[in-house]
Amino acid sequence: MKYFIELGVDQLVKVNAYEVAKKAHVSPSTVSRVLNHRSEVSVDTAQRVDEAIDSLKFRKRMDESKKDLIIVNVPELSNLFYTEILEGTKAASNASGFKLLIDQTEINIESIDDFIESLDELNVYGIVLLNQLSTKLLNILSKHTRVVQCCEYNMESNLPAVSIDDCAAAKLATEQLIASGKNKLAILNGPHNFKYSNERERGFKMALAKGNLKFNEEWNISLPAINYDIAYPIVSQMLNSVNRPNAFFCVSDTLGAAVISAARKYNFKIPEDISVIGFDNTIISKIISPSLTTINQPKFQEGYSAIELLRKSNQKKNHLFLKTELIVRETT
Amino acid sequence: MKYFIELGVDQLVKVNAYEVAKKAHVSPSTVSRVLNHRSEVSVDTAQRVDEAIDSLKFRKRMDESKKDLIIVNVPELSNLFYTEILEGTKAASNASGFKLLIDQTEINIESIDDFIESLDELNVYGIVLLNQLSTKLLNILSKHTRVVQCCEYNMESNLPAVSIDDCAAAKLATEQLIASGKNKLAILNGPHNFKYSNERERGFKMALAKGNLKFNEEWNISLPAINYDIAYPIVSQMLNSVNRPNAFFCVSDTLGAAVISAARKYNFKIPEDISVIGFDNTIISKIISPSLTTINQPKFQEGYSAIELLRKSNQKKNHLFLKTELIVRETT
Known part of the structure; x- marks a missing residue:
């Protein structure tokens, strides 16, 4: 649904037409007219659109330079399995100067646009996914931010992952x-x-x-x-x-x-x-x-490694399989 | 340490002199000179400071209108007690259209400035504290954002709280x-x-x-x-x-x-x-x-009520005590 417009010489910063429209209080088609057929639009409107673009570009350029927030998206917290993984992500984030926040959004085709908008607003560096996502959703998400899959992974996806076998x-x-x-x-x-x-x-x-x-x-x-x-x-x-x-x-x-x-x-x-x-x-x-x-x-290590992959990854396929072991106690 | 400068007629938006200095790449004293003794500063510098102020004011005005993020600050996640409280905060946030993120920062006198800066950057609506904070830290924090204490509370503080006896x-x-x-x-x-x-x-x-x-x-x-x-x-x-x-x-x-x-x-x-x-x-x-x-x-209800207090509170003292009960099983 979303499309981007590259603006002027500054190719580093992509400004979304919808964002511009929202900010300038005009419709997306008006934004398009200002960019392509400026004469059809009133001077006031064109100026408002220009200002919105400048402000968004300015903000985005500034934001890109100071991304230090990682989001970990988890399915639930009542399972102690996840909480130990989160300990690992916390330790790795602290060690490398990143901030970490835990998010429980259920990412699906209805929620993904809002979710990505939040990531933009929060200016996140990247996301560790403990949820299973479809290839389509992973593709959308990874166009907007760095993604590492942890424990769960999509077998069709080429995104980096850490898991067991x-x-x-x-x-x-x-x-x-x-x-x-x-x-x-x-x-x-x-x-x-x-x-x-x-x-x-x-x-x-x-x-x-x-x-x-x-x-x-x-x-x-x-x-x-x-x-x-x-x-x-x-x-x-x-x-x-x-x-x-x-x-x-x-x-x-x-x-x-x-x-x-x-x-x-x-x-x-x-x-x-x-x-x-x-x-x-x-x-x-x-x-x-x-x-x-x-x-x-190795729950702690899975979380720790996920953050390391996120920091170092160039988003090429890199799947880290960690070892499991059988702990024999009294029930067998 | 931080001081604020009220700028022009727009009393709603306070812009921090340090923020302006950082943005304009000048010293805070230069910002002060531009505001009070403009003639002592070069035209270029004055213009840079003016632009920084305008940009900050614009951003802050925009940000204030769309605060929909609540942060829950927790001591740890490996205790199932906290995860059930978090279920309550999640349900209440979802029900009222707020986003919720979980944070594990240890807030102390060394970390509070960074923590508040993060809250500003993330444009948070308010914070639910499951940690115990000193009166001094609570005072600093509550000047910057809405605060509700949950489970833990500082007996000297007048901030809203939900807990048991x-x-x-x-x-x-x-x-x-x-x-x-x-x-x-x-x-x-x-x-x-x-x-x-x-x-x-x-x-x-x-x-x-x-x-x-x-x-x-x-x-x-x-x-x-x-x-x-x-x-x-x-x-x-x-x-x-x-x-x-x-x-x-x-x-x-x-x-x-x-x-x-x-x-x-x-x-x-x-x-x-x-x-x-x-x-x-x-x-x-x-x-x-x-x-x-x-x-x-009532763990779930404590979490739920904390979000409700945050949404409705005018930050006047309001302490909600929830009921506990003895569950007799086999160990007594």
Whole structure:
């Protein structure tokens, strides 16, 4: 929708026709007439448009030289996984003299214009995305500012990213469940609009195939959110049925906690009757009883590296994969 | 340090002499000379100063009319207590058309000038403070923007605030420990630079006095941070000594979780041997085993009300106290 007009000799500064129109209190087509057919417009109007352009150019030139604000866009804060990543982004920003602000905007085709306008107003240096965005939205966004993807990434995009290998980590976790002698495996997953969700399902399926176990669609649960209270009744129902799983691969420690609580309710022994593996190695996996076997991902380092990529990146493809590890505790 | 110069007839817009100097690339004293003894300055310099003033005035006038950004300043994000408050601020901001960004700046006498400059640059409408600030810092800050205190508040300040009654809540929790038959009570507290920490200690002591129990300074623990890994070894040491407490009032569920883990390590039965009460009613209190008795505070509503106060407030004293309640679970 937005188009830019290059003005005069100053090619460094692009001024948006809509911005000019808004500032000069005229329509965008009037701005266009002033630029292309000046004689059709009154002298007053033309002067107002000229002044708006000068003022915008002046401001933009000044602003470009002192960009020191990074925005981290996150899906939610109630998951301790994200808060540890944010600690990493904070440490890296502090170390390099950048300011950091956390934003929870849901970026979609309706909101992107407003979002970009905000980035302009705030004069941001760049953005770290913890949300999954479509290729189209990433293209729009990356034309306006520097973008680094963190944890989530769009596989079609060429933008720099830092993440783990979700598929390999899920395969490792699932293999551990199979190695503990379990043969009826369920996956407790997040929403499928996240890349991690699809990749972990893929790794889960790969391990099942390798172990000659069949994938049961009934036990393939995609929750609308990573939320204990949503997971608990669903797992309870699964455990209360005749045909029930004896192992759960959970894409978050929070979901693993729900499995442990539900298993306790029906007096199943962990890990004898039911094995459980979580994901993220948050404090929850450690304090719950029995303590939860989980996949550790280097959360702090993911956040830290995302800021480093943003600072150094020339926006060429650069995908940093960080290592995960299995933390074996009492639930397997 | 900063001084303002009122310029011409436009009393609405105050332009800072330092800003003008910076923009015009002259010294503040030159700005002063241009305004007071114009003839002493070269025509070029005077013109540069005039242009800088006009540009700043224009920008500030424009900016004032479209302030729609609220900043929430938080001490940390790894405590789930804060993330639930932030959910409330987000919901209220969305409902009223404000943008919201989360900031983790440690505001002190060294950082306040930079912080205020950032608020100016970002053109913020106001700020919600979850940090405790000195009266001096609050005075400086509130001269530059709207301020509402949330959870933490400075008792000497007249700025609007929303919080619970920490003293009364701590007294209630401690009375519950005493009612369960325990007589050797410890308090596991946060750093004393937070108001909640002092108020909860006060409530704890009031309940002890009412129950004719003595306050033991050895069992009055003020941790440098609300952190499981810091609390666990300290509680372990307390439980491993001959003279040990038989009840813990913890100012956070995270600390309550550390007490439960340490008690389990030394094979103490909960609540028979050791009683525990947490604070905040986060997900941790529910998923841990045994489930943790805790004080619920209306976290979401505190965040929501803080934004409402910011929007409606004329910065007159207005302190909203929200209700807490005791949630009795398995540890008492």
